[in-house]
Amino acid sequence: MTTTNQTIYWTLTDEAPSLATCSLLPIVRTFTKAAGIDVKISDISLAGRVLSAFPEKLTEEQKAEDGLSFLGALTQDPHANIIKLPNISASIPQLKACIAELQAEGCDIPNYPEAPQTEEDKAIQARYSKILGSAVNPVLREGNSDRRAPGAVKAYARKFPHSMGEWSKASRTHADYMRDGDFFSSEQSITMDQAGDVRLEFVDQAGNVEVKKELSLEQGEILDSMRMSCRALREFFEETMQDAKETGVMWSLHVKATMMKVSHPIVFGHAVTVFYKELFEKYGDLFEELGVNPNNGIGSVYDKISSLPTSKREEIEEAIHECLEHRPEMAMVDSVKGITNLHVPSDVIVDASMPAMIRNGGKMWGPDGKPKDTKAVMPESTYARIYQEMINFCKTNGAFDPTTMGTVPNVGLMAKKAEEYGSHDKTFEMMADGIMRVVTADGTVLMQHDVEKGDIWRACQTKDEPVRDWVKLAVTRARQSGMPAVFWLDHKRAHDRELIKKVNTYLQDHDTDGLDISIKTYNQAIRFSMDRMIRGNDTISVTGNVLRDYLTDLFPIMELGTSAKMLSVVPMLKGGGMYETGAGGSAPKHVQQVEEENHLRWDSLGEFLALAVSLEEMGIKENNKRASILAKTLDAATGKLLENNKSPSRKTGELDNRGSHFYLGMYWAQEVATQTEDPELAAHFAPLAKTLSDNEAQIVAELSAVQGKPAELGGYYHANRENVKKVMRPSETLNAALAALS
Ligand SMILES: NC(=O)C1=CN([C@@H]2O[C@H](COP(=O)(O)OP(=O)(O)OC[C@H]3O[C@@H](n4cnc5c(N)ncnc54)[C@H](OP(=O)(O)O)[C@@H]3O)[C@@H](O)[C@H]2O)C=CC1
Ligand SMILES: O=C(O)CCC(=O)C(=O)O
C-alpha cells in the first residue's frame, strides 16, 4: 500500500462496526474525494488477521493483507491519520469458531492446537497467540488517550435521556474483591535510574534458576512485579459463592479475559472449577483426556462431551445440574438460551458489564429471565473498589440523572503498552513452588516474591516518555476545558507511588497557573467526581491504562447510555493521529438482530466524531482547506442529526444505522452546499443536497422496507462482502444519488 499525506486509513474490523462501515464508507468517500483525500481500508478483522498469519496454503484470492503490521508501522509516521473502529479481541472459543468458519469456506489453515506436543504445533500456536485477545489496540496505540463527550452529544443526552434503572437503598448488590493474596497486596515497583537489562527468573526449591524473560529497560522506566495467590483466589471464590448462596443474591464474575489475555482466562478458569467443584473432581481425568480447558468456560465441557456416547454425556450433564444445587443463582448472558456468566470468558467483560449493571439499578438477569441483585465478583481489588464506591453512591443518592449530570472525560496513560495492559509477555502461571525475582545483569535482586504452584506472577512496564506526554495532555485538556483535573493515583500502591513522583516533577514543566490539578486516591477521586457530577459539574479523570478503559465505559454509560458516543482521540507520540470510534466494543448482539430481523442498531456517532477530528487534523497538518471545511460541516451535520434525533433506534422497523447514515449524508451535503468559504465546493454538493432532500421519504421507506425479515450475511467472522453490501446498502435511490457524484 502506498501512502500519501492526504490519506485516511479506515480500519475494517468485525461484527457491528464492520457492517456499519459498508454503509457509511461510500457516503464518506463521496465527500472526502472532493477534498483530494483518499480513504483507504485496512483490514484488521479477526478473520483477516488469521488469514494473513497463515498464507502458505491459501490461494491468491483467499490471501489477506497484513493490515495490522502496516498500520503498526504507520503509527511511527508523523502524517499518520487512522480511524480505528472497535474490533474483536478474541477468546480461544471465538478464535476457534473463526478458524472453523474460514476452513468451511475452503481456506486451508491449521486448527488451533490447544495442547501442542510437536514443534510444528507449538509454532502454529505461537502464531495464533499473536492474534488472540487484545492483539490490535496495543499495537496501534502509540500515544495516550483523550476520551470525552463533545458538547453536542451531552446536549443530546440531556434532551433525549436514555432510561436508567431505579436504585433502591435496600439493594443488596455489591462488588466483592480479594482482601489479600491478590496483585494489589503484593505489588512492588521500581524506577530505573539508568537504562539496563533485567532478567525475570524463577528459582525452584532446589535452587535451580530458569530465566523466564529478559528485558531491556530504558532510563526512567517503571517496572512493577506482583503475584496473585492461586490458593487465596480459590478460597475467595468459594467464600463468595457460599455467601451468595446463604444470603440469596446472584453471583456474577467480571473480568477482562480479552485484554488481560494471559492472566484473566486463568482467573476465569479457577472460577469455573470452583463453581463446578464436584464435577471437576469426579470427571477430572476424563476431562483431561477429552481436552476440556476450564479457562475457556463451562462451554468447553459441553463442547468436548458432545462426542461422548449419549448415556455418558447425559450423566455428565446431570452432574453439572447437581452442582448448581449447592451454588447460588448465576447471572446470565442469555437466560432464554441458558448461557451463563461462566460459559465463555469473552461474554462478560468488566469495563462494559459493571456499568451496564449499575445503570440497570444494580441488577443483572437471572436464570428465570428476571433482573436481580447480584454479588459482582472482581478478584483484583486494585480497581474493584471504585465500583463499590459508585454502588454506595447510587444507593444513597439514587440513580444518576442524565438530564442534569455533569461529565467525566478521561486522559489515559496508554502509550507503549503501559502498565497491566502490556504485561502478557511477562505473565506466568507458576508450575512449582519457589521464588520469582527480577535481577539486574550484575545479579542484584531488584524485586522478588515467594510463589506457589498455580500462582500468577506478572511484571508491567511503564516507559518515561509516555508518562511525560500524559502529564502534558492532562494540563492541555485542563486548560482547554477549564475543568479540574484529578490524577487518580493511590499512594498505597507501589506503582502509583513511582508515578506520583514523576507527575509532581513533570507538572513543573508546564504553566499550571489558574488550573485546578490534584492527585487523589481512587476512592477519593471517584467520590469527588460523582459529588460534582450530580451537581452538573465536570471533572477530568487522569488515570492509568486500566482505569482509562474502565472509566471510559463507566461514566459514558451513565451519562450517555453507551460509550459509543464518545470522542476518542489518540495523539501519537510521533506526531500522527489515531481517532478511535467511541470507547466501547463491537456489540456482537447487534449482529444477531441483523441476522434475525435485518435491523442494525449500532450507533455510528463515534465514527462521525472521529472522522470530523481526523479531517480537522488533515486540514491543519496538510494545509488542506477543503478538509477543514468538511470537518466543520460534518460537525454541524452531526449536531443536526442529534438535534433531530436521527440516531438509530433499538426497534426493528424504525430508523436504524443505515437510516442514520443517510441523514448524516443529507445534512452534510446541505451544510457543504450552503457554506460560503468555498463556492466551488458548495456548487459541487448542491445537486446531492437537493436529490437527498427531495427523496428523503423515498429513501427512508426503502431502508425500512427491508426490515423485519432475516438477513443473510454469508458468514459471521468472514461475512460475504457481496451479501453484506446487499444488506447494508438496500436503497437504490440513495446508491444512485451517491454514484452520481462519484
Ligand atoms: N476498541 C476496541 O477495539 C474494543 C473492542 N472490544 C471488543 O468488542 C467485543 C464486545 O465487547 P463487549 O464488552 O461486549 O462490549 P460492546 O461495547 O460491544 O457491547 C456492550 C453494549 O454496548 C452497547 N453498544 C456498544 N457500542 C454501541 C454502538 N456503537 N451503538 C449502540 N450501542 C452500542 C450495546 O448495548 P445495547 O445494544 O444493549 O444498547 C452493546 O450490547 C469484544 O470482542 C471486545 O474485546 C471492546 C471494547 C473496545
Ligand atoms: O482492546 C480491547 O480488547 C478492548 C479495548 C477497550 O476496551 C478500551 O480501550 O476501552
Ligand SMILES: [Mg+2]
Ligand atoms: Mg473499554
